[in-house]
Amino acid sequence: MTQPTRQAAAEQKRRTPMGTVHVVDPHPLNWLYITWNTMEEPVRTDERGHIVGAAMEDAHWEGSTLVVKVREGIRFQDGEPLTAHSVKRAFDEVQKWRAPHPPGTYLNFHPDTRVEVPDDYTIRFEFPEPDGLALAKFRGFHIASTRFWEEEGFGYRKYGTGEGHW
Amino acid sequence: MPTNLPRSDRVILEANPDHWNKERGPRLERVVFRNDIDHAEALDLVCDTEGEIDIVTEVSPADAARVENSEHAYLVSIDAMRVVSGLINRNAEFMVDVRVRKALNLAVDRDRLISDVFLGYAHPVAAMAPPYSWESPDDLEPYPHDAGEARRLLSEAGWPRDRALRLAATTEVEALARHLADDFRDALGIEVDLTVIPDEDVRPAQKTLVEKNLPLNFDVLVHAWFDLAAGYPPAVIHREYYFSGGAFRAGPPVPEFEDLMGRSVVETDAQKLGELGKEIDRLVHDEALSVFLCCPQSLVAVNNHVDFTGHAATFELAETEVSAEHWSRRNGG
Incomplete structure (x- = not known):
């Protein structure tokens, strides 16, 4: 029943989105699922839950520094290009807060982490010590356009803070 | 976690046709999260009707057989995290x-x-x-x-x-x-x-x-x-x-x-x-x-004309699509 449409989609890489679905999702993490359906992150999870690159095209470690190659050609919904500067902005916004992630502070990066942007599509995360969970943390690292941070932010407009609300 | 905060009645996601990952999606023009229908009613609607509810998550094992035997829906079981x-x-x-x-x-x-x-x-x-x-x-x-x-x-x-x-x-x-x-x-x-x-x-x-x-x-x-x-x-x-x-x-x-x-x-x-x-x-x-x-397992009830891709660690719809027989496309919608 469903196989032919999947194969057709794989063959036709550029296709126009079609149709509407109505969804009832009572799961308590629905707010997070909607975030993942709408925002860019360095990585995402595939169907089996394994982490794969998304806005991050590649990454490697140089000691305790994680060097991330940002995928070129990504644009936010408002047309602004996603670059290493967008990643840095998202990092800076989140680092302001002690507990910005509702799932827990384990998603925080070390407060002494420094970030450098040597070019538009490279970003270097200089951690005080190697962070074995950095890629997992990237799953909760939401990258947004300038307009999002200026006008909305995570809770900024409603709560006046970006701390996680639990 | 802010899991029990009030939800708005509906959350509507519209496709970004310029998204970089063309191979993945989005394949749907629009997704409407309905928060104004309770779970039991939603299950009735996906099993017994067309054009009302297309996907219902968190189906209980007790309701699984009902979905499998329904006229309008099928059951997706996901090895969830x-x-x-x-x-x-x-x-x-x-x-x-x-x-x-x-x-x-x-x-x-x-x-x-x-x-x-x-x-x-x-x-x-x-x-x-x-x-x-x-x-x-x-x-x-x-x-x-x-x-x-x-x-x-x-x-x-x-x-x-x-x-x-x-x-x-x-x-x-x-x-x-x-x-x-x-x-x-x-x-x-x-x-x-x-x-x-x-x-x-x-x-x-x-x-x-x-x-x-x-x-x-x-x-x-x-x-x-x-x-x-x-x-x-x-x-x-x-x-x-x-x-x-x-x-x-x-x-x-x-x-x-x-x-x-x-x-x-x-x-x-x-x-x-x-x-x-x-x-x-x-x-x-x-x-x-x-x-x-x-x-x-995570159990999801899905309308027969929706090709739903389940995810082990999340609920994402980028790969999900509807066939030409789906209610939203039958009349050129």
Whole structure:
């Protein structure tokens, strides 16, 4: 029943989105699922839950520094290009807060982490010590356009803070 | 987590046709999250009608057959990154003894529990990592159901015959807890006092568990949790239950566990990290730090004309599409 449409989609890489679905999702993490359906992150999870690159095209470690190659050609919904500067902005916004992630502070990066942007599509995360969970943390690292941070932010407009609300 | 904040009646997502990942999606023009319909009604609508509700998540095992037999919907079962366990309060008398904790694990008939409570829609688990979460198979097996050995270990640990096991649960896992209580009574020959926490008391109970300032009034709490990705369950699951900074840790930190977690958080080699994760899973199994139960599948009811792609760790719709027979496309919509 469903196989032919999947194969057709794989063959036709550029296709126009079609149709509407109505969804009832009572799961308590629905707010997070909607975030993942709408925002860019360095990585995402595939169907089996394994982490794969998304806005991050590649990454490697140089000691305790994680060097991330940002995928070129990504644009936010408002047309602004996603670059290493967008990643840095998202990092800076989140680092302001002690507990910005509702799932827990384990998603925080070390407060002494420094970030450098040597070019538009490279970003270097200089951690005080190697962070074995950095890629997992990237799953909760939401990258947004300038307009999002200026006008909305995570809770900024409603709560006046970006701390996680639990 | 802000999981119970009020939701707006509807949340509408519109496709970004310029998204970079053309191969993946979006394949739908629009997704409407309906929060103005309760779950039971939504299930009626997806099973019995077309054009109302296309996807309903969190279908209970009890409703699975209804979906499978419905005219308009089919059932998708997903090996989800979810785990249900008995959280052991190691601060309680006798619960610090590994023999008691192993006895509790040996008392559980996991196959029957999965068959009776989850109607088969769950996987037994040896420790806390879902069995499909690793890159390669592991040789760790679930504790067998062995009532004789369970009773022997409990006796050896000096458990008094008149000491009832204090089992607690929230309403969402009450059926599982009742089944578990029967297993403990039958296998161990002891009484079990089951406390089902009323919904209105869950928040303060959670606070007590997380803050760790007050003694906990249970020996075992039936508890459900999840991971946000596969590949390294200790980061989200084991850490919360056993690490010194874990929200659900109920007992003294375990030095071996602290050492392994300390090594893993600075390990940037994926293969070595995976090996550390397996060591952690084996440690919690060997020490029986929880009553390991099962990993429930995520069940989703889907309209027949929707090609839904389930995700183990999330609910995403980028790959989901509808056929030309779907109500939203039949009239050129």
